Amino acid sequence: MDRQQVVLHMNHGMGDNSYAHNSIIQNKVMREAKPIVEENIMRLHTIIPIHCFKVADLGCSSGPNALQLVSNVIDIVHTTTSNLNVKPPVFQFFLNDLFGNDFNSIFKSLPQFSEIIEEKKGHKLGPCFINATPGTFYKRLFPNNFSHFVHSSFSLHWLSQVPKELGNNKENIHLTSTSPPRMHKAYLEQFQKDFKLFLKLRSQELVSKGGMVLTLFGREETRDMRTAWRLFGITLNDMLLENLIEEIKLESFNLPLYDPTIEEAKEVIEEEGSFTLQRLESVIMGWDGNINEGVDDKNKLDLNMRAQFITKQQRAALEPLLKAQFGENVMDELFLRFKNKVVELMEEKILEFPTLIISLIKKA
Numbered sequence: 001m002d003r004q005q006v007v008l009h010m011n012h013g014m015g016d017n018s019y020a021h022n023s024i025i026q027n028k029v030m031r032e033a034k035p036i037v038e039e040n041i042m043r044l045h046t047i048i049p050i051h052c053f054k055v056a057d058l059g060c061s062s063g064p065n066a067l068q069l070v071s072n073v074i075d076i077v078h079t080t081t082s083n084l085n086v087k088p089p090v091f092q093f094f095l096n097d098l099f100g101n102d103f104n105s106i107f108k109s110l111p112q113f114s115e116i117i118e119e120k121k122g123h124k125l126g127p128c129f130i131n132a133t134p135g136t137f138y139k140r141l142f143p144n145n146f147s148h149f150v151h152s153s154f155s156l157h158w159l160s161q162v163p164k165e166l167g168n169n170k171e172n173i174h175l176t177s178t179s180p181p182r183m184h185k186a187y188l189e190q191f192q193k194d195f196k197l198f199l200k201l202r203s204q205e206l207v208s209k210g211g212m213v214l215t216l217f218g219r220e221e222t223r224d225m226r227t228a229w230r231l232f233g234i235t236l237n238d239m240l241l242e243n244l245i246e247e248i249k250l251e252s253f254n255l256p257l258y259d260p261t262i263e264e265a266k267e268v269i270e271e272e273g274s275f276t277l278q279r280l281e282s283v284i285m286g287w288d289g290n291i292n293e294g295v296d297d298k299n300k301l302d303l304n305m306r307a308q309f310i311t312k313q314q315r316a317a318l319e320p321l322l323k324a325q326f327g328e329n330v331m332d333e334l335f336l337r338f339k340n341k342v343v344e345l346m347e348e349k350i351l352e353f354p355t356l357i358i359s360l361i362k363k364a
């Protein structure tokens with residue numbers, strides 16, 4: 001099995017550096033996307049009778065976000081079927097992620113989750129079955145014409161692999177403004193290949209007119225997450241100069257991530273051809289998830305605390321990959337240095353990134 005499929009996962013458990021405790025930004029993005037999910041699902045319920053509503057969440061991870069879609073979909077369908085004065089369907093949810101995902105934490109949280117849902121919806125709700133579907137979404141996960149709705153939040157920017165044709169990217173762990181054009185081409189081509197495959201596989205699994213809502217990192221001229229990945233490159237180089245990490249390990253490491261522009265994503269969807277594009281929007285958010293927004297002055301976090309927050313979010317997502325490459329013993333040092341670099345950068349400019357929200361309908 002591909003090593004990346006085993007090593008790639010978010011930080012497990014409920015500890016200080018866990019994904020469960022450091023995924024507020026992703027949760028905010030899910031909330032932003034909820035009206036779009038609602039629009040797509042309401043459309044579906046008005047055009048096809050659904051007895052058992054089959055929903056897949058691809059790249060669900062663990063922690064509160066893993067069941068957020070389930071909760072949102074139940075809310076939406078409950079309201080829609082009440083408005084249409086029809087019986088709510090049976091629900092079947094499929095939570096997918098790679099094999100290394102902390103599915104056990106999700107399972108343990110299910111009894112409490114079910115209690116909350118039952119309390120909220122009572123007898124008006126149809127039976128709800130929750131299943132786990134481990135495996136890569138770059139392969140088939142379900143039979144033909146199976147699912148009605150597919151959701152994937154903050155997962156599709158993960159590529160199936162680091163582009164093979166990248167060549168030596170010595171001092172960096174991703175693309176930077178000074179990377180040669182062939183490296184940009186290699187990353188873009190890997191994204192095009194992966195995203196096209198993803199769309200083809202999902203179109204086989206979705207019923208006719210089935211819906212899909214995807215969110216992923218996007219990129220604009222001056223707003224991106226590549227600057228953060230560049231900071232990791234600079235930090236790792238500093239650590240190399242102090243013999244804290246090995247040169248060969250830095251030379252051979254690149255992040256399997258890609259953040260397309262709106263145009264790049266749109267081009268793949270049109271070229272693949274199985275889906276009608278309903279919406280393709282970009283939501284801008286601060287690296288710190290706009291954590292100070294709506295907070296009164298005395299409770300606002302200072303630069304250092306905001307940088308700490310950003311670092312913890314990054315750590316929860318990137319630590320397993322970085323640890324597998326550079327070793328556990330340098331992780332605290334790496335993230336401390338990264339945080340200090342974020343503070344410096346925040347003094348100079350506003351750090352923001354776009355998230356793409358894409359709503360699709362499978363053609364008949």
Ligand SMILES: C[S@@+](CC[C@H](N)C(=O)[O-])C[C@H]1O[C@@H](n2cnc3c(N)ncnc32)[C@H](O)[C@@H]1O
Binds near residue numbers: 009030097160
């Ligand atoms: C940042 S988390 C997002 C989790 C959750 N959807 C959220 O919004 O908080 C990305 C997840 O995608 C998963 N992932 C990455 N590549 C994947 C693949 N090829 N197949 C399935 N899951 C994948 C990772 O393991 C990780 O749990």
